[in-house]
Amino acid sequence: MFTPNAMRVKRSPIERVSALIRQDTINLAGGSPDPSLIPLGKLGEAYTQVVEEYGAKAFFYPGAGGLDELVEQLRGWCSTLEIGGGEVVVTSGAQHAITQVCAALLSTQDTYIHENPTFVETMNSFLYYSVQGEPVPVDDQGIRTDILEARLKARRSPPKLLYTVPTAHNPSGVTMSEERRKHLVELAHKYGFTIIEDDPYRPISKPTRTLYSTSPDDVVYVGSLSKALAPGLRIGFVVTTNHALAEKLKDLEQMDFSTSTVNQLVAAKILKSGLIQSKLGELREHYASKMHLMLQSLAEHGLKPVYQPQDGFFCLLNTNTDVEELLLRAVRLGVAFVPASEFYFDNSGQTNIRLSVGPVDKSLIPEGVNRLTKALNNNEQA
Ligand SMILES: Cc1ncc(COP(=O)(O)O)c(C=O)c1O
Numbered sequence: 001m002f003t004p005n006a007m008r009v010k011r012s013p014i015e016r017v018s019a020l021i022r023q024d025t026i027n028l029a030g031g032s033p034d035p036s037l038i039p040l041g042k043l044g045e046a047y048t049q050v051v052e053e054y055g056a057k058a059f060f061y062p063g064a065g066g067l068d069e070l071v072e073q074l075r076g077w078c079s080t081l082e083i084g085g086g087e088v089v090v091t092s093g094a095q096h097a098i099t100q101v102c103a104a105l106l107s108t109q110d111t112y113i114h115e116n117p118t119f120v121e122t123m124n125s126f127l128y129y130s131v132q133g134e135p136v137p138v139d140d141q142g143i144r145t146d147i148l149e150a151r152l153k154a155r156r157s158p159p160k161l162l163y164t165v166p167t168a169h170n171p172s173g174v175t176m177s178e179e180r181r182k183h184l185v186e187l188a189h190k191y192g193f194t195i196i197e198d199d200p201y202r203p204i205s206k207p208t209r210t211l212y213s214t215s216p217d218d219v220v221y222v223g224s225l226s227k228a229l230a231p232g233l234r235i236g237f238v239v240t241t242n243h244a245l246a247e248k249l250k251d252l253e254q255m256d257f258s259t260s261t262v263n264q265l266v267a268a269k270i271l272k273s274g275l276i277q278s279k280l281g282e283l284r285e286h287y288a289s290k291m292h293l294m295l296q297s298l299a300e301h302g303l304k305p306v307y308q309p310q311d312g313f314f315c316l317l318n319t320n321t322d323v324e325e326l327l328l329r330a331v332r333l334g335v336a337f338v339p340a341s342e343f344y345f346d347n348s349g350q351t352n353i354r355l356s357v358g359p360v361d362k363s364l365i366p367e368g369v370n371r372l373t374k375a376l377n378n379n380e381q382a
Contacts, residue, residue, distance in 0.1 A: 113135075
């Protein structure tokens with residue numbers, strides 16, 4: 001009934017776990033930001049102002065590529081975050097941006113390299129267009145560029161794309177070191193492949209140099225307001241020096257008429273007010289301190305994550321047990337995590353789980369880890 005492409009797109013483990021979360025579950029699973037940091041009052045005011053200022057036009061079709069108001073603000077946002085300049089195309093989040101970039105650049109026979117583990121949901125976009133993905137392992141410094149280089153040397157032709165999440169990686173939590181960043185862009189330049197730099201955690205993590213600013217012609221940058229503002233607005237963007245690509249992305253947006261006009265205008269208003277720019281330090285500090293508490297709580301129970309993240313939302317834990325059974329026990333005990341096996345593309349990581357400090361209230365992290373430990377010890381007594 002379904003096309004082979006559609007058959008390759010599966011419901012992610014994150015979606016599966018979301019369905020199990022009850023009101024009293026401590027959510028160590030989600031990738032949403034902390035609800036206490038979503039500026040509800042300012043968002044409400046911005047919606048009111050947009051309706052007053054634009055009237056019915058705020059609810060017209062948006063037009064391809066993004067409204068001028070938002071594109072202008074995103075240029076400023078790129079300069080605040082030292083992303084680098086280029087043509088900006090507005091998308092419905094980073095997820096949509098990646099789907100569109102894959103639609104523009106990836107044919108069935110094209111090979112792409114990605115980190116292992118990697119973010120399972122963006123992988124759907126790659127897999128939809130091509131099954132020729134090749135995983136390269138990650139360590140505490142980011143993608144193993146030494147292994148990548150050896151593979152590139154052995155290949156007859158270069159891959160078309162390389163997909164990376166260099167900052168506060170999902171799911172490992174690792175931020176790629178300066179040295180690896182430099183090596184990675186050198187390899188892209190030398191072997192002639194394009195890097196897709198997926199960077200939604202940049203606004204909430206320790207500042208790093210973007211791959212894009214190091215070598216703009218070798219990198220397509222993908223940004224998002226989901227983590228610093230609100231994921232439900234669905235505002236992301238692509239930055240590229242490639243005019244033809246920017247135009248093609250706009251052509252492709254005629255297939256889905258993205259991105260919501262009113263949400264673009266609201267995002268433009270919020271950016272123009274300087275609200276999130278003024279809170280960047282607070283956001284970074286907030287998530288770094290939650291991550292610190294998560295690592296500390298794990299250590300108190302003798303648990304050591306696979307990598308040692310400094311900030312961002314995620315860390316991985318090897319449970320050495322059947323993760324699906326563990327999840328059922330954990331949910332009964334009132335804590336949720338994401339089984340991480342589907343973030344791996346070489347059958348490793350089967351007993352790993354992804355823990356998140358994103359949406360959970362900081363004060364609940366120690367109890368969340370406590371409940372997780374009980375589930376691990378097969379001790380369901382509360
Ligand atoms: C690495 C990565 N890329 C992309 C996305 C999707 O972000 P957006 O909400 O901007 O579509 C996420 C969301 O969790 C993510 O972690």
